[in-house]
Amino acid sequence: MPKSTVASMGLGLKQHLCDVYQVSQRLFKSLLHSSRRNKRAIKVSLSLTMAVAFTLPPLFANFYGTNPFLLGTVAIYLFPLKTIGGQLASTGVGLLGVMCGLGYANLILFLGRLVQSTNAESIGVGRRALLWSAFVFLAIGCGYVRSKYPRAYLAINFTMVVNMFALIRGINHFDPCFSNFFFVMAFGACASLIVCFIFWPEDHSSMLRDDIITSLREAQNVMQSMQHAMKFSFGQEVDITAFKESHVKVSAALEEANYELSLTRVDSAVFVPLNASIARMLSLSRAFNSAMRRRHRLYTRIHFRLNDLVDKELDISTVTFCDGAESNLTNSERALELAFASVSELFCSMTLRIEELYRGKQVVSTIECEKLASKINDIREKLAAEIELRTISGPYELEAAAFTDQVNAVLLDMLEATKDAAQMINCIEKRRISLVLPRKLYTAEESIEEDDSTRRAVSEGDHGLVLLLESTSALDRFRIHLADRLLAFRSSRHVKYGIKFAVVMGLISLPAYISDWHVWYENLRAQWALISAMVVMETTRGMTIRTAGMKLAGALMGGLAAFLVMHMGQGALYVSIALTSLVGLGVGFLVQHPKFSKAGTVLALAYNIILGVATIFPEHGPISSAVARRILTLPVGVMIATFVHLTLFPFRSRSALAKTLSHSLDWLHHLVFAIEASGEFPMLRERFDDMAKKAQRRINFAKNLLPATRYEVSLAGHWPYERFERILEKVVDTMVLVVGENAAEPAISGVIRGGGKLRLKLLASLCNDLLVISHTLSARLFMPRNESLSTYVLHEYQTHLSAKIANEDPSCPDRRNFADLGRLTDLVYEMNLLREEVDELITETQCPKNGLLPHLSFVIKKSRPSTPVGDEEAVGQRVLR
Known part of the structure; x- marks a missing residue:
């Protein structure tokens, strides 16, 4: 070959390498300076790829034993989407759940060995009943904790996952379990933790x-x-x-x-x-x-x-x-x-x-x-x-x-x-x-917890307002306290959720404990139906339906992705691992989206399971068989969970929102009433702080509950989400004007210090308005057609006060600051706006558009404080739409 040709080829190769270097350098710089969203998507891809890479090779799969897919499951639940401290906390909570699950499972297996410890081919009814009952009992506790303490979500999930496999496999296995679960799940947690620490760590x-x-x-x-x-x-x-x-x-x-x-x-x-x-x-x-x-x-x-x-x-x-x-x-x-x-x-x-x-x-x-x-x-x-x-x-x-x-x-x-x-x-x-x-x-800060909206507006601490404890005996007071505690337990949505959660887990796991059905239960890997149901079981009905839809979509996408990767890789192990990084990028963008995060998580779970079964256990059939089994078990868990959640103690977020807003107004009424009566009963001032905090807790719960109402399916038709949003804003504005900056000393409590009877009358009128609006929201009835008296009482008070100022009454000096009067006037006006919004809401929901036939449709006159209806009613006029 001529030297000139060799030289030209060398120059061309050198130029090509320089171009590749420049492209790589630009790519590296773009990754360094990319947005947080892109970086997190890459981290999710790396975590999923690492989990698959440490699961599929036979060396690792044989080491993990019978549950190699739990590595990827834990890594997916712990995707590196948090800061370093948050990832450490989540990992610690998750591993704590694993340890608690293993401790409970080994305790039940030990008790099971006391019932039967030999003859694995013929398992008695006693051992089956014990294991199934223990699993249901665990589900009750886990469901209660999951509903009451949302931060324990990962611990509850991992505890349930461990017992799903351990107690079902423990039907005919008498040995304790530890290594088959702890090491594989700890490695999965470490995979996401390592990615979080090494690649773009966030503080x-x-x-x-x-x-x-x-x-x-x-x-x-x-x-x-x-x-x-x-x-x-x-x-x-x-x-x-x-x-x-x-x-x-x-x-x-x-x-x-x-x-x-x-x-x-x-x-x-x-x-x-x-x-x-x-x-x-x-x-x-x-x-x-x-x-x-x-x-x-x-x-x-x-x-x-x-x-x-x-x-x-x-x-x-x-x-x-x-x-x-x-x-x-x-x-x-x-x-x-x-x-x-x-x-x-x-x-x-x-x-x-x-x-x-x-x-x-x-x-x-x-x-x-x-x-x-x-x-x-x-x-x-x-x-x-x-x-x-x-x-x-x-x-x-x-x-x-x-x-x-x-x-x-x-x-x-x-x-x-x-x-x-x-x-x-x-x-x-x-x-x-x-x-x-x-x-x-090292601190004991008071955190605002979501209040139980199913509790009645007046709790056990309010008996001081209606009866004197000195007039009752100690036994009567104990009976009152015990009855209230039992009523609170019966009405608790956390207890109801725990029962629903246990019913779902018990129904899906029951076939495994019937005769020898646990054999096909294991072969079908029906435990993933339990995991599907556990993910779907949200705390509200609307969110459960939404999560069920997201889970079905994610499972279908995950099965399709695994099918494509297996066919593109032609069974080559490392080609499948390399293609997993591309699937992980899509998962990374999905899990960061506020609406599709559940679909992204389930996509990754389905992909990990199907790809693992088709690669590690080829004797179970081709990839199409693994996809079919996953698609078969998924709807079973979703359908049972959705059916039980909708029929047994259904928590309707829409009605709960209306009740919570009503209860917040009830507590504002108690506060305004206590302010009005505190001149005569000074002891009520000690209760200002407690009443204001209870009203604020219910308002905070309503804020958290409002987004869930978007996804609740109802035959009632249109849901006025924007209207409830405005009502919630008006309730917050009213709360601000009543309470102000110090809950122990509400802003309008200074109003009574002048001792004016008209001021007290105005506060009493505001109490009536709060009760009327609260009852209207709770009962969903039409607002009374008479106008609010607060506007008239305010005008009467202003006229009376201005006359005293003009007459130079010694009891009312003409040179003073009227900021308290301005706050009261703003409060009356905000109450009128709240009344109008609630009035519009009831009219909109009771008489929706096209809800009645044309010759039957009519408009009920709304009670607007700015439009008196007394004269029209006197002459018997009917106002029609």
Whole structure:
């Protein structure tokens, strides 16, 4: 061959290698700088590939014994989608479940050997009954724990998986079990853990840092929006959607920090008070929006009645001022503008300080909290001077003054909350990187648990409101307590779920304990029907139907993927392992999707089982036979689980949502009633905190329950999801106005300190409104057609108070802050909006569109507080649609 040809070939090969190197370098850089979603998909692919690679080769399969597929099952349940601390916690919980399952299984097998320990060919009824009863009893406990403690999900699953195989195989095997389960499941957990540690390890501290910084920026945006909204007199609301989402993320990150190890420079515990300040800002933002909504609705009516409402400056006032008020008003506006400018600088300094603390750099940023504190004091002095100079001559001027004072109070509280947050961040000290233990190990923080919506609204602690314990004997009190505990146990949805879970597990496993049926049960690998049913058994009916559909879709896709991989690989072991990485990428993207995560998990489980059976046990038939067995056992478990879940103690998330909202309003009624009666019975003040917390727990449970209502199948037709979403928001706004920032000292509790009878009458009217709305939601009946009295009582109170101010009544000085009156007015208006939403909901669900024949359809007049119906009813008019 000529030298020129060889040289040209060498140059071409060199150029080709350079191109390959550049492409590989670009690919490597793109992987390094890819999004978190892509990185996690690659990690899932690596975990699944590693699990298959350590399962299929005969050397490993023979070592694992009879359960080699459990390695892949555990690795799939522990996909590396968490931080390092979260992965460690999940792995620990899972292995704890394995150990508990092995301990229980060996205990039952030991008791079984006492019944029968020989003659494996002829197993007596006693041993079968003992093993089956023990399995059902375990299912009751596991179902209860799974429903009550969602964080124990992995431990419960692995405990059940171990006993599914151990107690069924233990029918004719008398030896204890350990190595057949522990090592293979521990190796599966280690496979996902190694991938999580080596490839793009994620630390919880960096995620918490990003969430904190995002929340501070959203708080800054809300403050700027408030400043802009105050320049318009018609009432412009502030968009707090992004702020709410950021606060939810921070709360979730801090909750996860309770259970995770973290390697960080900043302990997550220092951000717990900061999160409380952010929650305070969020509640104040809701109060600000409530005032703006009322202002927007009432602006036109007040504008035509007052000539001096054209002022569109920062402080909206419809009152008249004495000489010298104009200069003070201008000074207060300027002071507020300077304070808002200082707040923007303060938020930037807080963000910079957090970044410096996490990066370990020298702290150079300064947080000037004293500067903002002096400006807050300056604003208070100027606003107090305005109050001293104003005069009020009528109810509409009083209403406008109450609005101004309420908004000013909210703005001052927002500035105070910002100052407190800045002081908390300023107190964080720089430190070296250290290992931070889970906070649950050294703190006893109170966590908000989901409340049982099936419990009645009044619990055992409320007997003090209806009877005096001194008038009963100790035996009577014990009987009352015991009856209440038994009623709570009977009504507990956790107990009901445990019974349903045990019925499903018992029905599917029962054939294995009949005569010699366990032989074909093992050959068919019907234990995977138990696993399918266990995955499908969600805590609500709607989520069970959704999960069943996702599981069927995932199993079909997994079987198809295994079939294609086997045919493309032509039985070559390492070709199948290589192609698994491509299947793992698809699984990685699916499991990260909020809607299709269950389908991705089941896809991986089905793929792992079918591919393993066809490769390790070729005597069981070709790949098509393995797919057929899997597709056969899957619907059995899904159908039994779905049927039992829908018929036995069905937990209907839609009705539970309505009851939970109703119970939250009941507890708000108890709180408002206690506030009204606390003037006469001061001992009720001790119960404010407990009532507010119970109402808040039910609201939190309703928030968690609302997404599950989307997937519940019902013959009633359209489900007004958006309507319930708005009702829940109105209930939260009402809760914020009633309780405020301190549950032990509700915001409206100061209303009764003046001792005015009309104020007490207004609180009593609000109690009636809460009861009416609660009963309407719970019973799903039409709202009473009479109008709410709260609006009239409020107007009567405002007229009475303005007359006393105009007459210079000594009991009511004319120079005072009416922020409490503004809060009460906002509360009345929010209650009216809540009443309208519930009224619309009942009309929409009772008389849906096209639900009646045209000649039978009619409209029932709704009870709107703004449209009196008394005159029309007096003349006997019927309003038809």
